[in-house]
Amino acid sequence: MLFSKSCIYGLRASLYLASNQNGEYISIGKLSDKLDISFHFLTKILQQLTANDLLESLKGPNGGVRLSKPGKQITLLDIVLAIDGDELFQECVLGLPGCGMEKPCPFHEIWLHKRDDIKRMLETRSLAEMAKEGKEGHLRITPDGKYKWD
Amino acid sequence: MLFSKSCIYGLRASLYLASNQNGEYISIGKLSDKLDISFHFLTKILQQLTANDLLESLKGPNGGVRLSKPGKQITLLDIVLAIDGDELFQECVLGLPGCGMEKPCPFHEIWLHKRDDIKRMLETRSLAEMAKEGKEGHLRITPDGKYKWD
DNA sequence: AATATTTAAGAGTATTTTGTCTTATTTATA
DNA sequence: TATAAATAAGACAAAATACTCTTAAATATT
Numbered sequence: 001m002l003f004s005k006s007c008i009y010g011l012r013a014s015l016y017l018a019s020n021q022n023g024e025y026i027s028i029g030k031l032s033d034k035l036d037i038s039f040h041f042l043t044k045i046l047q048q049l050t051a052n053d054l055l056e057s058l059k060g061p062n063g064g065v066r067l068s069k070p071g072k073q074i075t076l077l078d079i080v081l082a083i084d085g086d087e088l089f090q091e092c093v094l095g096l097p098g099c100g101m102e103k104p105c106p107f108h109e110i111w112l113h114k115r116d117d118i119k120r121m122l123e124t125r126s127l128a129e130m131a132k133e134g135k136e137g138h139l140r141i142t143p144d145g146k147y148k149w150d
Numbered sequence: 151m152l153f154s155k156s157c158i159y160g161l162r163a164s165l166y167l168a169s170n171q172n173g174e175y176i177s178i179g180k181l182s183d184k185l186d187i188s189f190h191f192l193t194k195i196l197q198q199l200t201a202n203d204l205l206e207s208l209k210g211p212n213g214g215v216r217l218s219k220p221g222k223q224i225t226l227l228d229i230v231l232a233i234d235g236d237e238l239f240q241e242c243v244l245g246l247p248g249c250g251m252e253k254p255c256p257f258h259e260i261w262l263h264k265r266d267d268i269k270r271m272l273e274t275r276s277l278a279e280m281a282k283e284g285k286e287g288h289l290r291i292t293p294d295g296k297y298k299w300d
Numbered sequence: 301a302a303t304a305t306t307t308a309a310g311a312g313t314a315t316t317t318t319g320t321c322t323t324a325t326t327t328a329t330a
Numbered sequence: 331t332a333t334a335a336a337t338a339a340g341a342c343a344a345a346a347t348a349c350t351c352t353t354a355a356a357t358a359t360t
Contacts, residue, residue: 060357106284210327
């Protein structure tokens with residue numbers, strides 16, 4: 001599994017938020033309902049994104065969360081790093097500590113390129129861009145595909 | 151994490167075995183000692199490889215495990231598939247069931263290439279080849295680097 | 301000011317992965 | 331044939347991940 005479940009949920013919610021970019025807060029209840037993700041679990045995940053200044057939140061009636069800046073300025077990598085950290089882009093395929101140029105494992109050289117490739121893919125794509133593609137291509141971000149990018 | 155711990159241990163042990171290719175059985179006790187992997191845990195993992203006909207085992211004195219065929223004929227992918235299955239090469243980045251050409255998620259298209267790339271990398275490299283590179287380059291397959299490809 | 305609605309925080313539970321231990325089974329060797 | 335050395339198998343334990351529940355804090359609305 002490339003990303004943790006938490007990270008996946010965070011990405012899906014972020015894409016939702018990016019597709020509803022009119023500045024208003026969206027409640028986590030609505031998000032969890034639309035995306036079929038447990039409310040409390042999603043709440044915690046979004047708290048991490050808020051703590052990382054990717055989202056901003058408001059308590060109380062009509063409160064919720066929204067992107068802290070235009071979706072064009074938040075990359076997929078931002079979300080991944082905020083939730084899963086940079087382990088995926090740091091760690092050794094064989095799990096060896098301190099695997100690097102100095103004392104590499106047999107996988108080091110070949111994996112380096114792949115993982116940088118993945119990182120670049122996430123880095124060069126914004127939430128806005130992904131959400132736009134999702135909307136235009138009628139792509140899924142829910143298991144049952146019920147979310148229609150209203 | 152790309153591979154599970156089990157898979158990592160299986161790969162490291164397989165590389166060890168491929169570097170000691172003179173047909174004799176090597177005890178799991180020796181393997182676990184050299185590679186710093188828990189004996190019982192490693193035993194179970196190697197049983198999976200044996201069950202998949204990648205290794206063959208012999209009980210009793212001078213028993214142990216060895217590659218079931220020349221290391222040149224076993225790919226890294228063989229080991230990965232035997233332990234982790236093909237999930238990594240099948241599953242959706244967003245964890246959506248049945249994500250494919252018909253009803254893709256926004257990541258589908260871009261991830262497809264990356265994962266095929268990784269698969270090809272594992273498919274085109276044999277244990278023998280990797281072990282040879284490891285030996286010649288004095289590369290690590292243990293956390294402390296104490297294994298010296300005797 | 302009171303109330304209802306929402307996120308924040310943290311304790312608690314369940315599931316999966318990782319690792320340990322014990323007992324059985326096989327087999328080479330003396 | 332007895333013994334010791336090894337894998338096989340399965341129960342058990344610990345740790346990490348995933349998920350749930352309860353209570354607190356903030357805030358818009360009446």
